[in-house]
Amino acid sequence: MTELKPRAGLKEWLGLVVIVLVTLLIAIDISVLGFAITPISESLRPSATQLLWIMDIYSFVLAGALITMGWVGDRFGRRKLLIIGALVFGVASALAATADTPEMLIGARALLGLGAATLTPTSLALIRNMFHDSKQRKSAIAAWSGTLATGAALGPVVGGLLLNNFWWGSVFMINTPVMVLVLILAPILLPERRDPSRGKLDVLGAFLSIAGIMPFIYGLKELAVDGWSNESAIWAGAGAILLVAFVQRQRMTSHPLIDISLFHYGGFTGAILTNLMVMFSFMGVSILTNQFLQMVLGMTPFRAALWSMAVMPAIGIAVGVVSALSRKVKPVYLVTSGMLVMALGFGVLSRLTVDSNVALLLVGVGLMAAGMTASKTLTAEIVVTSAPKEHAGSSTATSETFTEFGSAFGFAVIGSIGSAIYRHDMNTVNPAGIGGEALEAVRNTIGGAATVAAHQPASVGAELIATSREAFTHGLQIAALSGAAAMVVVAAIVAVLLRRVPIETGEPIDPYDIDAPATVPSPKRMQPTAG
Template identity: 50%
Template sequence: MSDRRAWAGLAVLVLPCLLISMDVSVLFFALPFISADLGPTGPEQLWIMDAYGFTLAGGLITMGAVGDRIGRRKLLLIGAAAFSAASVVAAYAPTAELLIAARALLGVAGATLMPSTLSLIRTLFPDDAKRKTAIAVWTGGVTAGAFLGPIVGGLLLEYFWWGSAFLINLPAMALLLLLGPALLPESRNPAPGRFDFPGALLSITAALGVVYGMKKLAVEGFSTGPALALVAGTALAAAFVVRQRRTAHPLLDLELFRDRTFGASIGINVVAMFCFIGSSLFTNQYVQLVLGMRPFEAALWSLAVAPMIGVGIAVASTLAQRLRVAPLVASGLVVLAVGFVVLAQVDVGSSIWLVLVGSGLVGTGVLVTTTLTGDRILTAAPPEHVGSASAISETGVELGGALGMAVLGTVGAAVYHRQMADAVAGLPADAAAAAQDTLGGAVAVAAPCPTPRCSAPPARRSSAA
């Protein structure tokens, strides 16, 4: 395949990744309009936001194995068609229930796209140096979607109805369906064996249980339902591993983890996303609740860190062609750690630029690291299992993000609760409970209070949390 055709194929592959990551956050601004139009209940609002991420995480391993069997390009095109259809249904959904179902279908379709795009990069770029650059571009596309989601959502809602946030998927998916067959080569496992349906069921339910339980416990605090889901998901994951070891045709080749490069790369990805999502949980609250920015304004400010991240990825990709990858991955983790040191200096009077520098260093460290480990994951896996390997990588990212929210969110909440105990002394019981529970509650209590006794302590203490 010519270089020009390969890079054109990469451009086609980046488009769905951009949109998949945008779809996670594009509804941030649309939810109030959806609530006014469809009148969802409180639980329905939560499922409108969460159904996409849960089904995306649950389907990755299964869809990676399906792509290995039927062809990764074929699965990619099927997923693009399903993603388009679900986007139309979501845009014109007349009820909250149908919107939830459409969001769940979008997640399933997204699960077919992510491992297929990453695994096809290996086919497009057999040359090591070019593949590293291609993975850096792919990673940049995924990252750009996370940054652009709130901004695009805010802009669309200035001029159109909430359904437009879904219809932006259609042009890119149409381009993928038109150009994909010509630019993307087909690849599959030549001897896949029988599909492991019980293993697929275990994989999906285990991932759903673990991710659901972690995210709900992190956001809403302890409750019986999410805790049971987490325990059940963990048990099902153990059962999945046992089955994969015993069955003649496993859905997931656990021998991949015997390769230290593969196992270490997956572990580093989990840790990197743990740090990234966990820190974002706090920085987003700080910018909006302490500095008082509206979400759209905060999203625009977040673009200031994009050049730093872009330069970091470009430098790492260039050096990876000349140096060993391990020291570069370690350097990325050091940059990530320095970012946390900078963020630790933030208090209530800090400039927005201190937050942006810290967040930019964290983002640069994470993306440099995951770009390099992404290449190691692809090259460590045999060609017939590259789809499954890509799916494991993406599942690790989802798991790391969920752990970051659950663990760091819980730790942050505990520290905040303890340090606010003295600050709320003397307030009415209801107001004290609300202010001590969350930073948002403290802001709500402080806002109508005209005296420093009410407003100053919560603001001062929130920076320490």
């Protein structure tokens, strides 16, 4: 008879607090740097290229190392890897906070990305080890997913508050004491689990994944920020070729980093596609809405960050609703509903005008945040239960890698749509007395238009600001409509892929679990089904 582990007790729920704490710091660290750029520039005086690397190297290393670190956690122990990752993250935070050269800060940020890559897949995989009861696991994953969204919203606010009272290094130093606490509590509260049968590390596969993911995401982000350039396209293309080689390697090797056959399961593929798409939409539109708050409504960056926190109740409501309904309603209905809520949020954003009240924007972004949180909560459950237990870290890492792809695609595609409409509308603008590079700056970005307008006579500057705001808002409207249409189409595809995923799954005893307690009878285990 297949046997089930008992329901989680106090120790497991306290362990979840540790995991949530780690997840919160990782999410905050992604966005906390925004306000620190100016004081960092004044203190370290980096070149323009160095400044870009300070900002971006964290996410590049995080994305590149995820798949390899997921395998390492599965093979050598998830608790062990989380403890090592917390140590690396804490030390790297201290190094970043005390950096006295741009090169040192870039290196510390890269080390932070590596630490985050060890923590991200192990945290969700550990939740699977700790919560074997389906209802409890859904609640635990809801807390994990809600923390990710909350941390991303808190990052800019935390950064602004720290910089108002301390030096720029404080945005990094806050991580170190928390990671010390994690190092103390993790060995006590978290179970260990490893799979010695995974064999040797596929070194070539690890190289191909890192060498493919990093230039691919770098190229996409450069295309999003600076528009089309041959150099950026070459980076993205080279990364794509290496990723194809990585997939082929995983199909051929006897000890792959990820099990490619997982994509034959409709549930797993649908969950991965959902994660990619919701991050594509949310991150893509966030760059436009943040600019709208600052460049159109005239808010300071910190005030805009404070307003962005107004969507947090929507995240909390989404977590609560999904936790309750997921015990009674099939995932396909909840996931697609979440995506359609995001499409509705896009629709609200398409109604923005230069005279709109901030409340309209917050409603649109709130709907998108709620839909994203609901969808990702459910897909996280599908990801960790679709794969065999011994591959949970690798499957989670694969999911998070596609999440990073979604973010990069969103910046590139949705941001580019908005930029293209802006440039189209501004192409015929010819302000008196403005030409050459200044005129090119006006026609390229709303930020460039604001900079040029500040050096013009009052009447010319005011007219230029008004025209650029109209053009930017038009670009946001079209980008939002495009996003809504794409979300509806993908929701229909996901509905087909997830249609056979059941409400509940049984969790059998894991022979590789080191901390295996007494057992209780189990219902029939769900088998992954083809889409």
